[in-house]
Amino acid sequence: MEDRKYRSSQWFGRSGKDGFIYRAWMKKQGIPDYELAGKPIIGICNTWSELTPCNSHFRELAESVKRGVLEAGGFPVEFPVMSLGETLIKPTAMLYRNLVSMDVEESIRANPIDGVVLLCGCDKTTPSLVMGACSVDIPTIVVSGGAMLTGKHQGASISTSDVWRFSDALRAGKMTDEEMTLAEAGMCRSDGHCAVMGTASTMACMVEALGLSLPHNAAIPAADAARKVLAQLSGREIVNMVKEDRRLSHILTREAFENAIMVNAAIGGSTNFVLHLLAIAGRIGVELSLKDIDTYSTGIPLIANLQPSGEYFMEDFYYAGGLPVVIRELMEKLNRSSITANGKTIEENYSNSKGYNPQVISGLPSPFNPVAGIAVLKGNLCADGAVIKPSAASPHLMQHTGRAVVFENIEDYRSRIDDPALDVDETCILVLKEVGPKGYPGMPEVGNMGLPAKVLSKGITDMVRISDGRMSGTGFGTVVLHVSPESAAGGTLGIVQDGDIISLDVPGRRLHLHLSDDEIESRKQVRVTETGIGNRGYVNLYRQHVEQAHLGADLDFLKGGSGSGVTRDSH
Template sequence: MKKKLRSQEWYGRTGKDGFIYRSWMKNQGLPHHLFEGEKPVIGICNTYSELTPCNAHFRDLAEAVKRGVWEAGGFPLEFPVMSLGECSIKPTAMLFRNLASMDVEESIRANPMDGVILMCGCDKTTPSLVMGAASVDLPSLVLSGGPMLVGRFKGKKIGTSDVWRFAEDFKTGKLSQEDFIEAEAAMSRSVGHCAPMGTASTMAAMVESLGLALPDNATIPAADSRRKVMAHLAGMRIVEMVKEDLKMSKILSRQAFENAIMVNAAIGGSTNFILHLTAIAKRIGVDLDLTDFDHFSAKIPLIANVQPSGEHWVEDLFYAGGMPAVMKEIQKHLNRDCITVNGKTLGENIANAECYDRNLIGTLEKPIKPESGIAVLKGNLCPNGAVIKPSAASPHLLTHTGKAIVFEDIDDYKAKIDNEALEVDENSVLVMKNVGPKGYPGMPEVGNMGLPKKLLDKGIKDMVRISDGRMSGTGYGTVVLHVSPESAIGGPLALVKNGDMIKLDVPNRSLELLISEEEMEKRNSSFKPLSLPYERGYVNLFLDKVNQAHDGVDFDFLQGSSGSEVKRDSH
């Protein structure tokens, strides 16, 4: 017997309830036969916003999705959810990821839809939409917005990773304010998200490797007409997914998460990937912890030669064969039997993939770099873990012991970093406290602290930096992040003092504060928690309910899928 569509719980009613559910919808010029139960209702969850420039082309992209849905016999209905613009929103988009995920979850559960297209682009829009949809567990397909075209400035290709280089050149007087302004426009010259393998493209690669997106979703440039073709095909496919009852829980297996970790290593993806993948896993009920990221990354070298770990751009990676070609190079390590949204296995999707440029895509035998992935550190400075991206670090600093230069918070850092009196040299270890989930709040992307001007003037390009915060996926350097537990709640990072020796040993996955246990206990006994002056609204909820970095910075009450059931009517 044919399964009754979920949307018919609304539109299939007789009497007053049916009248109310259908009548106001008809003011949009929708004929009655659309509500009679033959056409699956497809929700198009759109994070379009002019305040989220990475997603500002989503109006056009949504129209392409609708054409596909109509062609396949579905009934598309577009709806907005909270949009998170990484470069505009204060204090940090990460503070609102969980709020956006709640918006997505409740919008899907509360409304008459049988399947969902999740339109994602800017960094936090992808995890927030996937987290929310996973909690409802309807047939869902992710459509990314695509990377922007590579910028051009003074004869060179540029992208977001160059912002950090430009900032250093500006600080040392090599780049004028006028040049900076010219570079702004030259870098952001088309629709789409960041051009390197930052968090946005890492998230697009994540959903493709998880099986939640169609092949090539991650790398087709936003300005390329093939992005609209992808949207059209996504619209067609979601209708079939509803008929097949291909829900997220059937795709998001433990093996799919293992694949995503290995693919992230192969592309040199963002460290933010850990937080978001962990949160998604806990929403769908898959057991995943920090040790998995280290274990499944360890055997995968850097395959994609894309900034910030490599030299090129995501646009170039698409022309070289895209994610299918990258995954094919590591296929012997992947779980190829995992089902994906197009109904095929991952193995089937990559079977015929080809590499067209070995400068862009390496092999297991001849990788771009032998060391990749994300290394998870443990030690008395990070009992619950910390992370570093070796492929974006300086090899000579991966084993390093140095004297701590401590900044109590971001304002303390800004006030001191360029002070000539700061007793710092290239062997020092920069430590920033109170930028974790609760401390900032929201865990901002300030972990890749800019270096002191007097060291930049000497030609120093990298130092060991440690914090309980995050780093932009476009950033680079020997940067230890996500120290857990965070300093604001009494984690060991809070106890570090100027002049303490810190030992980083990435090969042995260790991060140690070189003081005695007795001294550690003495300092701990006098610790006073950070005063958090938020007494109302969402931020208050965040501070009360947010988990630490090793648990994904999600809310404890949102873990686990709660399903799509609607408990009662309002009429």
């Protein structure tokens, strides 16, 4: 029975007491001898949870994966990990991304698994699962859950991006609570994650561009039968990956990360992409920086006309040919020889992809917006960097100087933003502090602050906003995010006061506070940093060890990996 070809043979290939225990307790599930005798054991890492509505269909999707694994001669074992539902979890799902990555890493390492299929959908489930798997580095393939069908309301298509518009309309008195309830009922019509190019869809595109999934993974709607077909094919492929020992470190090369940055620019992907890609690179051991995000985004126009940067929805994107068409359009700019999960190169997988709707996916010569990607800003207000998404911003605000209206924390913002006495107009710059990794803690999606009621009442829909937090990938506006160092870590953002003058220059990649170095230093000497919440358990650990946004906001002791060897081999 001894077979050391696969990692799982360390458990099931043993004789004596240990082998007896490993096999006997598995057999209580009705498993015959031959299933544990030398077959690749494939783990299915499932983030299904009724508290993660985006992933609520994953039990069924896992069954499709299992069929593929069995068909290819492997044996599937499904296991759960903590699931992060972006819409429900407090204070923010980002706080727990690194915790889930630890759960995934240790679950894979500690168990008899030769390869793993990562089932992920809602925003943080994708990066957390990939990060954890990277630290173990066994054969791995990703199956995303897919976007929900496009929402419908009063004859129009709606999506999560409209939540921000509806909210502003409600606060401006242009929409009633009853109208909001009606829209709410029509928005989420099926299984799946957000129907636009929000963070979940961006993550699905990211894993496909990195080569971690089969082609078409990014855009197939959750409700489409093709999603189950892709899951079954992925189950087949992971068995081949194990037999050929095609591991994450073979796929996630420096060139693969460069490809992902360029693809993200072309689709108008979420700013959250930056944090997650940097964290994944840190786990697999690839040197990647904020500068690289800017370098490889520059010159890539927006060719996917998708909300919130464009007009259409993920469902339309799939019908138009999906991510394969975008990759084909970018082929001359990409690293074409990068290997993907199925063993083929990017060029082999995508060169012959066909597009079906140029209104949704254009060619490079006629992009929807020549300004795309994620711009990285530097300056005395963000010494280690900040980011902005130009395709979702207002052109007239890309170079703007204004007076700061400062909110010391999210509670201060909520209590004063609609106060008629607030001294603000549309030329001002809204500044929000203490919403970074340490300060909140967890870096919530509050950076795209709703505009003051007195500004909304004038019909103004955008202002420059600056914070050390994040914004939802479904959000939009001229929003500067991820200011690093954050205010809670002693960053300059923490000493900005009402009335200070700030200049934003996106073309010049500059964010500047009009104060002398001496004045900035003097204010820092007397500033008292808030302690935030959480002085026990994981939250305390997080606040002590989380890195700043420009490094990916991972925990410092999780960088790199420790391989697939078990911590201690005894029973």
